[in-house]
Amino acid sequence: MLTMLLSRLATAIPSIVGVVVVTFMLTRLLPGDPAAYFAGLAASPQAIAEVRTKLGLDKSLPEQFVAYVGDLLQGNLGNSLSTGQPVTFEIATRLPASAELTLVALLLAVAIAIPLGVLAAVKQGTWIDHLCRIVTTVGVSLPVFFTGLLFAYVFYYLLQWAPAPTGRLDIFLSPPTHITGFYLIDSALTGNAETFWAALRQLALPAISMAIFSLAPLARMTRGSMLAVLGSDFVRTARASGLAPRTVVFTYAFRNAVLPVITVLGMVFSFLLGANVLVETVFAWPGIGLYAVNALITSDYAPVQGFVLTMAVLYVTLNLAIDFVYGLVDPRVRLDS
Amino acid sequence: MTAVPTLAVDDLSVEFRTRSGVVKVLEHVGFRVDRGEKVALVGESGSGKSVTAFAVMGILDAAGRVTSGRVMFGGSDLLALSEHDLAEQRGRELSMIFQNPRTALNPIRRVGRQIADVLVRHGGATRNDAPRAAIEMLKKVRIPDPERRAEAYPFELSGGMCQRIMIAIALACRPALLIADEPTTGLDVTTQAVIMDLIGELAAESGMATIFITHDLALAAEYCDRIVVMHAGHVVEAAPARDLFSHPRHPYAAKLLAATPGETVALEHLASIPGGLPDLRRADLPPCRYAERCERRTDACAQPLPQRTVGDGHVVACWSPL
Ligand SMILES: Nc1ncnc2c1ncn2[C@@H]1O[C@H](COP(=O)(O)OP(=O)(O)OP(=O)(O)O)[C@@H](O)[C@H]1O
Ligand SMILES: [Mg+2]
Numbered sequence: 001m002l003t004m005l006l007s008r009l010a011t012a013i014p015s016i017v018g019v020v021v022v023t024f025m026l027t028r029l030l031p032g033d034p035a036a037y038f039a040g041l042a043a044s045p046q047a048i049a050e051v052r053t054k055l056g057l058d059k060s061l062p063e064q065f066v067a068y069v070g071d072l073l074q075g076n077l078g079n080s081l082s083t084g085q086p087v088t089f090e091i092a093t094r095l096p097a098s099a100e101l102t103l104v105a106l107l108l109a110v111a112i113a114i115p116l117g118v119l120a121a122v123k124q125g126t127w128i129d130h131l132c133r134i135v136t137t138v139g140v141s142l143p144v145f146f147t148g149l150l151f152a153y154v155f156y157y158l159l160q161w162a163p164a165p166t167g168r169l170d171i172f173l174s175p176p177t178h179i180t181g182f183y184l185i186d187s188a189l190t191g192n193a194e195t196f197w198a199a200l201r202q203l204a205l206p207a208i209s210m211a212i213f214s215l216a217p218l219a220r221m222t223r224g225s226m227l228a229v230l231g232s233d234f235v236r237t238a239r240a241s242g243l244a245p246r247t248v249v250f251t252y253a254f255r256n257a258v259l260p261v262i263t264v265l266g267m268v269f270s271f272l273l274g275a276n277v278l279v280e281t282v283f284a285w286p287g288i289g290l291y292a293v294n295a296l297i298t299s300d301y302a303p304v305q306g307f308v309l310t311m312a313v314l315y316v317t318l319n320l321a322i323d324f325v326y327g328l329v330d331p332r333v334r335l336d337s
Numbered sequence: 338m339t340a341v342p343t344l345a346v347d348d349l350s351v352e353f354r355t356r357s358g359v360v361k362v363l364e365h366v367g368f369r370v371d372r373g374e375k376v377a378l379v380g381e382s383g384s385g386k387s388v389t390a391f392a393v394m395g396i397l398d399a400a401g402r403v404t405s406g407r408v409m410f411g412g413s414d415l416l417a418l419s420e421h422d423l424a425e426q427r428g429r430e431l432s433m434i435f436q437n438p439r440t441a442l443n444p445i446r447r448v449g450r451q452i453a454d455v456l457v458r459h460g461g462a463t464r465n466d467a468p469r470a471a472i473e474m475l476k477k478v479r480i481p482d483p484e485r486r487a488e489a490y491p492f493e494l495s496g497g498m499c500q501r502i503m504i505a506i507a508l509a510c511r512p513a514l515l516i517a518d519e520p521t522t523g524l525d526v527t528t529q530a531v532i533m534d535l536i537g538e539l540a541a542e543s544g545m546a547t548i549f550i551t552h553d554l555a556l557a558a559e560y561c562d563r564i565v566v567m568h569a570g571h572v573v574e575a576a577p578a579r580d581l582f583s584h585p586r587h588p589y590a591a592k593l594l595a596a597t598p599g600e601t602v603a604l605e606h607l608a609s610i611p612g613g614l615p616d617l618r619r620a621d622l623p624p625c626r627y628a629e630r631c632e633r634r635t636d637a638c639a640q641p642l643p644q645r646t647v648g649d650g651h652v653v654a655c656w657s658p659l
Contacts, residue, residue: 234443236441245424255445
């Protein structure tokens with residue numbers, strides 16, 4: 001198991017290297033001159049040249065690349081041109097916001113999609129099966145940004161059930177003591193019910209918009225995979241042995257059916273990481289997606305690089321985690337490696 | 338012949354609803370299995386042997402429906418039992434083993450646990466004793482090094498080993514009846530013989546009755562007391578193995594015998610049975626589903642099928658038997 005994970009990690013290294021190279025190239029090729037932007041609109045050509053020297057932009061590309069990699073190895077992603085803050089720090093403070101949103105959305109999707117898919121397969125052809133079909137069809141046809149905008153319009157503007165889509169917490173409340181960076185967990189740990197409730201209300205709409213989209217592939221895969229497994233020989237053996245229906249469905253069928261669902265879960269998670277950019281923009285969510293969008297607009301390349309690198313590392317970690325879970329469930333994978 | 342049979346199937350009909358219409362897969366199927374008796378269910382592929390077994394066990398697909406009949410077992414009609422009561426009987430009083438042992442076992446559960454699951458379910462062992470009892474079962478089906486094998490997953494074992502595990506699961510609770518659906522298909526010849534002997538011995542030891550499903554008449558003759566021949570969802574002939582071999586009465590049974598390689602028939606003289614099974618979705622199926630392939634067909638064949646007793650325990654469903 002450990003060797004399997006290590007070998008997977010080894011295969012991930014080239015992709016990380018690739019991402020490092022690509023981020024470096026891409027940001028240099030972005031339109032706009034960072035030095036000119038940083039020096040300000042009224043700056044003289046001389047001032048711009050000074051800034052360029054200060055930022056190391058006057059050096060040759062290979063030299064810049066070596067310096068870039070050297071900084072990376074020290075965990076230094078450079079400074080944001082617009083705020084002057086270290087990018088590593090800014091990303092570290094914003095990452096929990098994105099992570100909390102994504103994880104809550106994913107948990108919500110899993111909590112609904114998996115029971116729905118299992119029930120739809122077990123009671124094939126009944127109303128719950130039809131419900132599952134409707135949910136999956138509607139889910140895939142609603143892009144996240146659309147659901148997000150619609151929700152904000154209906155639940156905030158029209159009905160006023162939800163708070164204003166302006167970030168993680170009402171401006172009159174102060175964030176909970178920093179423990180994990182997840183407002184829900186931190187406020188729960190410190191017993192701050194008011195903050196918990198406020199954070200939950202802010203989180204609800206963006207998380208639900210993201211959950212709705214991820215519901216569809218998860219429910220569809222759960223249903224299909226359960227149907228296939230329920231029709232398989234070993235489930236027939238389990239039934240022929242008189243095992244209780246509960247044992248047949250959960251211990252025998254579901255554990256086998258969950259394998260492809262885990263794969264889809266990984267894909268959905270990667271997708272949600274990307275969808276963050278849209279949802280955070282709609283709900284002014286102070287996560288890394290919004291951060292990257294703002295940086296991109298201002299040709300602030302260090303944060304963009306930082307964002308892409310962070311994403312790459314997240315993808316790799318995620319895939320490792322998926323492999324790990326897969327290996328836990330399926331003994332055949334453990335042996336293959 | 339007055340003894341109460343272990344299993345008596347009577348007038349069993351099964352339909353499948355499919356996209357292309359209703360398939361009458363079984364029609365008025367009847368046979369009996371006495372205590373400790375070994376009965377073979379033979380017939381070519383698609384004749385309804387497995388469906389008969391599934392109907393008896395109550396594990397038909399959702400598309401399948403029993404439209405008539407009774408399956409008397411242990412004093413009650415299995416078809417009339419609730420799913421809950423039937424599940425209590427399955428695995429304890431009547432068990433089944435399947436073709437293709439590799440896929441018939443849960444691929445991600447240790448085989449010892451799979452045996453233990455059945456034991457615990459039917460009160461054969463407590464949760465704590467179950468692992469030990471499972472190892473005992475592995476010993477009984479002669480798996481070498483049972484302590485270690487109990488920890489194995491099916492993919493780590495050979496096909497023959499997997500079939501032994503299946504047998505261990507099926508026999509864990511000492512059932513009165515075992516249905517073995519082509520238990521040796523897909524195994525090599527030596528393993529086949531070993532598995533058949535194992536089933537035979539364990540059955541003799543506990544007085545268990547066995548239904549042995551196969552399309553290999555030679556195998557049936559070697560291991561079974563009685564043979565029930567099926568064709569397209571009908572039982573066409575049922576007889577003691579010796580009688581069927583010496584004097585088959587149904588034209589189909591005779592063809593089937595002639596198509597079986599044995600000591601007397603050289604391989605090149607093997608007759609193949611002309612025609613195929615009729616399409617069971619047809620509305621105009623003749624009363625005798627073999628009629629369209631039959632050389633001995635007469636006008637009488639348009640009448641409903643007879644059940645003629647032509648010898649001691651020898652019944653044939655034919656208007657012009659051999
Ligand atoms: N789920 C199903 N839906 C529709 N038809 C079915 C279904 N299961 C079985 N049948 C039909 O029932 C008939 C008998 O099938 P069965 O599996 O009992 O044959 P068999 O005698 O066991 O053959 P084999 O030797 O190939 O196992 C076949 O014509 C098959 O097409
Ligand atoms: Mg079959």
